Amino acid sequence: MPKIVTEHEKQMIQEAIYKNTINLIQKKGLKGVTVDNITATANMAKGSFYSYYPSKEECLYDVIRKCESEMFNKIEHVLSEQMPKKEQIVKLIHEIYLAEDSLVLYIKPKDLETLLRKLPPEYAERENKKSENYFERTLQLFEMDRKQVNRGVLSYLMDSLHFIASKRDEGMECQQALELIINTIAEYMANGSTNKRIEFEENIHE
Numbered sequence: 208m209p210k211i212v213t214e215h216e217k218q219m220i221q222e223a224i225y226k227n228t229i230n231l232i233q234k235k236g237l238k239g240v241t242v243d244n245i246t247a248t249a250n251m252a253k254g255s256f257y258s259y260y261p262s263k264e265e266c267l268y269d270v271i272r273k274c275e276s277e278m279f280n281k282i283e284h285v286l287s288e289q290m291p292k293k294e295q296i297v298k299l300i301h302e303i304y305l306a307e308d309s310l311v312l313y314i315k316p317k318d319l320e321t322l323l324r325k326l327p328p329e330y331a332e333r334e335n336k337k338s339e340n341y342f343e344r345t346l347q348l349f350e351m352d353r354k355q356v357n358r359g360v361l362s363y364l365m366d367s368l369h370f371i372a373s374k375r376d377e378g379m380e381c382q383q384a385l386e387l388i389i390n391t392i393a394e395y396m397a398n399g400s401t402n403k404r405i406e407f408e409e410n411i412h413e
Contacts, residue, residue, distance in 0.1 A: 221259060223249040228270045232310055237267060237318040264325045271319075274310045278303055282348055292400050296349070296393035305372055312373050355399035364392045 227248035231240045242263045246253045260266040281303045286295060304311055323331045342358050345351070371385045 217259075220249065220251060220255075223251070224256075224259065224266065225270055225273060228266065229274065229308060229310060232267070232270070233313050237314050237322060240267065262325075264322055267322060268326060268330060271310060271314065278309070279344065279348075286348060291397075292349070293390075293393045293397040296396050297389055300368070300389050300392065304368070312369060349396055349400060351396060351399040356396065361392075361395070364388070364395065368392060 224245060228240065228245055231244050231248065235244070240263070242253060242256055245263070245266065246256050256266075260269070282299055285299050285302065288295065290298075303309065319334075323334055346353060346356065368385075368388050371381065371388055374381050375385055
């Protein structure tokens with residue numbers, strides 16, 4: 208008689224799949240992760256995996272989506288702190304974008320495109336809409352004016368950050384370049400803010 212899995216146990220297994228898949232993507236890259244890898248690290252039978260996800264690709268996409276959702280939650284938390292806008296953005300890049308559990312640096316655009324091609328067509332459509340929605344949400348969260356912050360420019364700046372950050376272990380010059388691009392991005396976004404109300408606490412009370 209098959210074992211009956213409770214809802215709590217299902218949640219625990221899904222959490223194990225999620226956390227271990229993040230680690231696998233960081234170690235192997237999106238293309239290198241297999242169902243065998245996931246089930247072995249999550250300590251579950253391979254056959255059981257398919258009761259949670261119909262395919263490896265569905266699992267990987269779900270993990271990416273959840274990571275993005277958590278990232279926005281963290282952004283909202285940091286933005287609630289009282290500090291100058293530029294300092295907020297620098298802190299966000301260091302503590303969220305470049306965090307140890309972040310997947311941003313480990314997912315290559317080409318690998319994501321390959322993943323989407325293996326999924327039903329609606330996933331690619333959803334991803335395209337999500338890209339636009341994320342930009343709009345970023346504008347709202349950072350209180351940025353669309354006329355002041357160009358999506359293409361910001362995208363190129365973030366691509367540059369991604370490239371330099373992926374080589375951050377290569378020496379002091381790379382670290383210096385990383386800090387320069389971080390400060391450039393922070394200044395660009397802060398200058399595009401429609402509301403620069405967050406100043407040092409001393410100025411608020413004046």
